[in-house]
Amino acid sequence: MSDIHHPGRRSVLAAGVASAASLGASWLLTGCTGAASAPVLPSAAAKGAPDRGGTLRIARPPASDAETLDPASALSAYEYLGALYNRLVRMDAKGHLAPDLAQSWEPDSKARTWTFRLRKGVTFHNGRAFTSADAAYTLRHILDEATASPQAAVLAPLIDPDRLRTPDPHTLVVPLKTPNAEFPSLLTHYNCYVVPDGSAKSIGRTGIGTGPFKLESFAPAGPGRVTAYPDHWAGAPVLDAIAFYSVADMSARSNALLAGQVDLLSQTNLDFATARVVAASDRATIARVQNAQWYVLPMLTTEKPFTDVRVRQAMKLAYDPEHVVKVALQGAGTAGWDNPVPPSDPAHIAAHPKHDPEQAKYLLKKAGQEGLAVDLYTSSYDPLFTPMALAYQDSAGRAGIRVRVKTASADSYYTQIWMKKPLMATYWYTGRPVDQLLTQIFRSGSSYNETAWSDKDFDALLDRARAETDDARRRELYGQAQTMVIEKGGAMTPMFADRLVGISRKVRGYAEYGFEFDYLAIGLKGA
Amino acid sequence: MLSFLARRIAAALGTLFLSSVLVFLAVQALPGDVATQVLGRDATPDAVAALRKQLGLDQPAWERYADWIAGAVHGDFGTSLVAGGSVGDEVSSYLANSALIALVTVLFAVTGSIVLGILAGLYRDRWPDHVISTVSLVGMSVPEFVVATVLVLCFSIALPWFPAVVLYGPDATVGQLLPAVWLPALALAVVLAAYIIRMARTSVIDVMASEYVTTARLKGLSTWRVVTRHALPSALLPTLHVIALNVAWLAGGVAVVENVFNYPGIGKLMLSSVQNRDLPVIQAIALISAVVYVVCNLAADLGAMALNPKLRTRGRTR
Numbered sequence: 154m155s156d157i158h159h160p161g162r163r164s165v166l167a168a169g170v171a172s173a174a175s176l177g178a179s180w181l182l183t184g185c186t187g188a189a190s191a192p193v194l195p196s197a198a199a200k201g202a203p204d205r206g207g208t209l210r211i212a213r214p215p216a217s218d219a220e221t222l223d224p225a226s227a228l229s230a231y232e233y234l235g236a237l238y239n240r241l242v243r244m245d246a247k248g249h250l251a252p253d254l255a256q257s258w259e260p261d262s263k264a265r266t267w268t269f270r271l272r273k274g275v276t277f278h279n280g281r282a283f284t285s286a287d288a289a290y291t292l293r294h295i296l297d298e299a300t301a302s303p304q305a306a307v308l309a310p311l312i313d314p315d316r317l318r319t320p321d322p323h324t325l326v327v328p329l330k331t332p333n334a335e336f337p338s339l340l341t342h343y344n345c346y347v348v349p350d351g352s353a354k355s356i357g358r359t360g361i362g363t364g365p366f367k368l369e370s371f372a373p374a375g376p377g378r379v380t381a382y383p384d385h386w387a388g389a390p391v392l393d394a395i396a397f398y399s400v401a402d403m404s405a406r407s408n409a410l411l412a413g414q415v416d417l418l419s420q421t422n423l424d425f426a427t428a429r430v431v432a433a434s435d436r437a438t439i440a441r442v443q444n445a446q447w448y449v450l451p452m453l454t455t456e457k458p459f460t461d462v463r464v465r466q467a468m469k470l471a472y473d474p475e476h477v478v479k480v481a482l483q484g485a486g487t488a489g490w491d492n493p494v495p496p497s498d499p500a501h502i503a504a505h506p507k508h509d510p511e512q513a514k515y516l517l518k519k520a521g522q523e524g525l526a527v528d529l530y531t532s533s534y535d536p537l538f539t540p541m542a543l544a545y546q547d548s549a550g551r552a553g554i555r556v557r558v559k560t561a562s563a564d565s566y567y568t569q570i571w572m573k574k575p576l577m578a579t580y581w582y583t584g585r586p587v588d589q590l591l592t593q594i595f596r597s598g599s600s601y602n603e604t605a606w607s608d609k610d611f612d613a614l615l616d617r618a619r620a621e622t623d624d625a626r627r628r629e630l631y632g633q634a635q636t637m638v639i640e641k642g643g644a645m646t647p648m649f650a651d652r653l654v655g656i657s658r659k660v661r662g663y664a665e666y667g668f669e670f671d672y673l674a675i676g677l678k679g680a
Numbered sequence: 681m682l683s684f685l686a687r688r689i690a691a692a693l694g695t696l697f698l699s700s701v702l703v704f705l706a707v708q709a710l711p712g713d714v715a716t717q718v719l720g721r722d723a724t725p726d727a728v729a730a731l732r733k734q735l736g737l738d739q740p741a742w743e744r745y746a747d748w749i750a751g752a753v754h755g756d757f758g759t760s761l762v763a764g765g766s767v768g769d770e771v772s773s774y775l776a777n778s779a780l781i782a783l784v785t786v787l788f789a790v791t792g793s794i795v796l797g798i799l800a801g802l803y804r805d806r807w808p809d810h811v812i813s814t815v816s817l818v819g820m821s822v823p824e825f826v827v828a829t830v831l832v833l834c835f836s837i838a839l840p841w842f843p844a845v846v847l848y849g850p851d852a853t854v855g856q857l858l859p860a861v862w863l864p865a866l867a868l869a870v871v872l873a874a875y876i877i878r879m880a881r882t883s884v885i886d887v888m889a890s891e892y893v894t895t896a897r898l899k900g901l902s903t904w905r906v907v908t909r910h911a912l913p914s915a916l917l918p919t920l921h922v923i924a925l926n927v928a929w930l931a932g933g934v935a936v937v938e939n940v941f942n943y944p945g946i947g948k949l950m951l952s953s954v955q956n957r958d959l960p961v962i963q964a965i966a967l968i969s970a971v972v973y974v975v976c977n978l979a980a981d982l983g984a985m986a987l988n989p990k991l992r993t994r995g996r997t998r
Contacts, residue, residue, distance in 0.1 A: 301730070414843055
């Protein structure tokens with residue numbers, strides 16, 4: 154009936170919207186400040202003491218419309234967890250284990266049974282006292298198949314839920330199936346926050362924990378609010394309250410910060426163009442989380458040509474990580490040299506083979522892969538994927554490797570591309586203890602083993618390291634494991650990137666490490 | 681007249697059925713299903729299989745489609761695969777928010793652009809026409825997310841008059857949403873107005889050149905009277921179709937603009953549902969959009985009949 158043409162560009166709806174909008178935004182914003190006058194990014198946010206009280210407003214990307222406050226769940230609303238709950242042990246700013254709800258812990262002589270002494274006088278937000286029954290219940294809840302917790306895969310090979318013992322209200326005894334001298338570090342994961350005994354059915358809505366804030370309201374993928382819990386065992390937090398807002402689109406999040414509607418953008422690594430605009434604003438600035446994420450180009454070791462270890466070595470020798478850091482990160486990070494253990498980790502080893510394009514060519518020739526051409530998949534899921542891929546392409550090209558960079562849809566990237574395509578870009582948050590990192594991502598058969606690398610010697614080395622109770626000797630074994638990952642593994646780790654966090658100029662005391670920021674000390678100045 | 685209506689309604693129902701089938705097939709073709717999308721990066725094969733079973737995704741596609749269409753006929757759009765609530769309730773709360781934007785946009789765009797279009801038509805090839813035509817051409821060519829971003833830069837960041845994003849969820853009250861409605865509405869109105877202005881301008885030019893306007897002028901009527909009494913109704917006629925189609929577009933999905941402003945409307949729901957592969961929600965939105973589209977077209981046809989003396993009287997003269 155109608156002969157009027159429907160304007161074609163209006164059908165530009167689905168997949169590209171978010172990326173197009175954010176591209177458009179950063180292009181416009183950069184255009185406004187002008188490239189010539191682009192300010193240098195600040196190295197750190199303002200220091201100094203916050204004023205007591207006030208409400209911090211956080212914009213966060215929602216996990217899904219099916220979000221829950223259950224910390225063990227794969228769909229937990231991540232930003233609420235550190236405010237509402239505590240762990241038994243946590244990581245401190247230097248990457249060492251620190252007491253949280255457990256004041257101390259010790260293994261038996263073979264690191265087979267661990268005893269945790271729990272803090273006294275701790276109460277949940279509903280007034281009930283925290284005891285060892287709650288700690289044991291939390292572990293059982295994570296291991297329960299009905300919870301489908303991602304951390305279950307790490308803990309299930311170690312813990313038999315029926316053998317957990319609670320000899321008194323402040324002692325938890327965990328007998329392990331195999332010796333593990335690093336076991337407590339596995340409990341620092343954000344799925345391991347302690348929930349009350351018997352709360353599996355309700356915890357996703359009530360959010361009752363022992364943390365510095367208690368829940369006032371929560372809507373999945375919507376707004377929510379937590380208020381200071383004055384009876385918190387470590388003292389009341391600086392803030393009166395935190396308001397959480399979910400904003401799915403990244404450019405909408407930075408607009409909210411620039412317009413003064415929120416004070417902090419969570420889980421948002423700002424791209425450099427946006428970061429400069431934010432830093433130039435009167436209202437907002439940038440806080441850096443040093444080496445907060447590590448970027449990977451995983452090669453699937455089960456797919457040709459990466460089944461051949463010489464090809465993998467050539468791919469690594471062919472490119473210069475310093476070049477990738479310079480181009481893709483504009484210097485805001487550290488070269489990875491294919492070692493995924495972050496430089497801040499006490500177990501990190503600095504030794505690595507040098508960038509050697511000639512050796513790469515030689516290895517490829519020996520493997521019968523002269524003039525190798527590979528597809529490298531990226532997406533707009535993270536703003537650094539494509540710059541990293543292009544920097545790699547550029548660098549490896551000098552060694553004669555032809556890399557074709559292909560961009561896939563962001564919304565199905567982690568279901569359709571990750572662990573399916575032989576070569577792609579991805580990243581992880583640092584903050585994993587070394588045993589968890591190497592076990593979860595590199596051990597044969599682990600569900601997160603994104604290179605499908607399987608090496609019996611490596612697995613045996615990890616077992617030996619875990620069973621080794623001498624700290625110096627254990628660190629040496631983890632060092633050897635890193636060398637194996639660098640020399641034989643499928644993961645290229647070009648860089649550790651600082652996370653550029655957009656915060657209001659009023660925010661004081663923003664410090665982030667080990668999967669959460671310091672909820673106790675963070676506050677506002679002149680709010 | 682009656683057979684015309686009957687034919688139109690039959691065509692409408694056919695359109696609705698066809699669009700539901702097409703959307704269903706399109707969603708099937710999306711890479712990844714709801715189980716893998718919901719569980720995301722942490723999905724283990726066991727968890728995916730369990731969730732697929734729990735959601736009934738292991739049944740054949742045609743069976744799921746038949747279940748859904750049978751419910752939809754009775755007004756039951758099923759349960760959201762992701763949020764777990766009633767799809768009907770979820771969609772209607774988002775739809776109400778979008779309706780607020782649509783209302784303001786239509787008020788802005790339709791009134792403003794008809795006036796501008798008529799002015800341009802009356803001052804054809806003189807400076808008011810040049811200004812209006814150029815500006816509307818620019819509005820037509822710039823994508824709406826750019827318009828929206830410029831508006832945010834000017835009126836929320838540089839001049840903090842309006843909020844840059846909506847921080848409330850879908851159950852926000854009208855009072856909470858009202859301050860945040862103006863910028864998205866303006867962004868949509870800019871894009872929408874361009875089409876209406878150009879249509880209205882062309883119609884006015886055509887009508888003003890017609891014999892009956894010349895006759896009316898020769899009778900000694902003032903220009904104002906000629907325009908309002910004779911030219912306007914005829915000029916509005918073709919413009920109505922453009923307005924109807926654009927209103928359908930407004931109600932059906934303004935995903936781009938709603939996303940820039942984080943506005944809890946139907947476009948944003950559609951985007952997140954597509955990303956989550958939430959089949960029942962996508963289908964409900966598609967069906968509702970189709971209904972709005974069909975109803976708007978019907979309204980435009982009936983409006984055309986009311987405004988066009990030839991169509992109105994055809995039945996009697998025969």
